[in-house]
Amino acid sequence: MHPELHMTRQVYDQICNTIGRRPPESGGILGSSDGGKTIDRFYFDATAKVTGGTYSPDTEVINRVLAHWDAQDILLVGFVHSHPQGYAKPSEGDYRYVKAIMSALNITDDFFMPIVIVNDPPDGKINLYAYTFRTDILLEAQPLGLLEDYAADPILPSLRTHPKCGADIFARVQSCCPQSALRKKTVVVIGCGGSRQFVEELARCGVGRFVLVDGDVVTLSNLATQQAYLCEVGCSKVEVLRDRLLDISPVAEVIAVPRFLDDSFRDELFERVVGSVLQERPTDVLICGCADSFSAQARAAALAMQYGSCYLAAQLYQHGAAAEIYFSYPGVTRGGCARCAMESRYRAYGEGYQNDVGSEGAAIFATSRVNALKGQIALMLLLYRESESSPYHGLLDQVADRNFVMIRMRPDAGNTLHLGIFDEVFSGKELCFFDETVWIPQTPNEDCPLCGGAPDLTALKGTLRDTRVHWRCRHGTE
Missing domain, CATH: 3.40.140.10 (Cytidine Deaminase, domain 2)
Structure with a gap:
């Protein structure tokens, strides 16, 4: 038989x-x-x-x-x-x-x-x-073939009774998140732990394609600091996130890559995983640096410059007292590359600094707060000039030279973390206490070994022969 x-x-x-x-x-x-x-x-x-x-x-x-x-x-x-x-x-x-x-x-x-x-x-x-x-x-x-009645279906039974459920899911957000635009977008996520909520909510907006890169597995400690669950402990982070995204948006394409973005992950492999959209429509690709590793974050930024893609990265400070977000869109943002904004950090790592600050001591609400703002900025990048009816259509133009964002999530963040920008902006304003956001003007650094101070990042497309090497150059780790 x-x-x-x-x-x-x-x-x-x-x-x-x-x-x-x-x-x-x-x-x-x-x-x-x-x-x-x-x-x-x-x-x-x-x-x-x-x-x-x-x-x-x-x-x-x-x-x-x-x-x-x-x-x-x-x-x-x-x-x-x-x-x-x-x-x-x-x-x-x-x-x-x-x-x-x-x-x-x-x-x-x-x-x-x-x-x-x-x-x-x-x-x-x-x-x-x-x-x-x-x-x-x-x-x-x-x-x-494409049959509706061949499969046992205990996981997503709604797909049979509602074969067009994709359109129904996004009907109420269509005016702000036009599906004709978001379906063609690819979001590449480097690091799928603390960013998980951010990625899931992009799926709820209707983003059509995700590439998830992370070699880690879910641990017990992740239950208190990330959107993880007990049944997932020991499972690959990218695989459980893939399954959750498809449970939200079954029409999405999700590529799960259980590997770290290290030196074994060559540029050619990155191209193959992300696909032809990287060359054909690079600004339809948003590369998100969401890893704990500084080298992975720096490499992700270099990849975005090499391929002319949009970029977004975030970091949570010690105890969740504050956070930062950097973003760029080639040809639109004018504040230089990620290295221009964080040159002192690149220099410190090049001189042997080792980061020992993690999510310990930070309530999950701090991570959620950062993820929420990341999502808003991601929509600014993904929907830029896509639909005049969307409120995100031209928001990026208003902050094109202020593409470094900081959030104060504790009243004493300025003192404990030596972040004077908050006192400078909010000192004496009695109605301010914490949870404020500042959008800080950036100036391209003419001595930057990656972008050379180029105000237009499109000039860097295709100029980095190997991003594994270029992110390290001058004050790097080698």
Whole structure:
């Protein structure tokens, strides 16, 4: 008997919104949390090496994902990937690869090998052809297309009764968050811990595409400082955030990359993960530096300059007493690059400074406060000159040279953190106490080794040969 392929609607939609939106030869792994009865987990292998006719999995990352799955009693039950039009069956290479996996992991049960045929050009609509390996035998099932009744669906049952729920979700925010604009935007998030609320709320605004980069897992301490839950402890942060985003906006495309933005993450890999939009429409990409690591933050800023993308970064100060946000939009903001705004910090790290300030001692409300303002600024960047009916249409012009923001979240922040700007602005104003925001004018630094004081960051596009090196240059860490 041919085995049946039971797959949740959520997994099917994830396949459509990842593999189905890319050229042939991309793929991922399939998992089951109920002993192999239902495929209810999917990891998209965004960092695989692919060509027009070959797919080579990123084994290092997939092994890490499998370790996370094993800790949650999730079984590896299959491997799914796409083929060019006209090649709806597994190749001989696919057959050898699956046999190697089954042998290495001592898999004796059925192992699913669905083949995806995508449209040309890819648009998220697919045909799914189900195949199963049973020891040395390849079994063929009936081809599965865009069917509403084939899948067990315990996770998102509303998708069946409301197949057009995407439009209903965003109906009440359409006037301020025009969907025609936000659906084409990509938000790249470097660091998915404290930023999680910010990212989830961008999904509630209707942002169409997310790329999540973070190699960390949820820990018990995250429950008090981030939007994390007990059932997620031990899970990859990018995977749990991906699932939450799709639970909010099932029409979104979410790429989860469980890796840190370190020197092993080459620029070429970044390009491949983010996709063609990075070259074709760079200002439709917002790169968000939300990591605890200074090197990751600095690298993210360099990547934004290299590709001509928008950029946003935030830092929470000790005990949550204050916070800062930097943002830029090439050709619009005039306050220089992130390094101009934070040259003293770059210099300090270059001289061996090690940051020992984390989220300890900061109530989660401080993180929420920063996330709320990050969201407003993100919409200013994403919706700039997109729709005159939106209140965010021209807000960026009003703060184009004041692209460094600080928030005072404790009355004594100025004294304890030596931030004189707050006393300078609010001293003597009896109606001010705390929770004020200042938008500080910035001047490009002519000695900046990254931008050279260029007021227009579009001039830097394509000039950094390797952002792993350029963020360190002069007063850097090497």
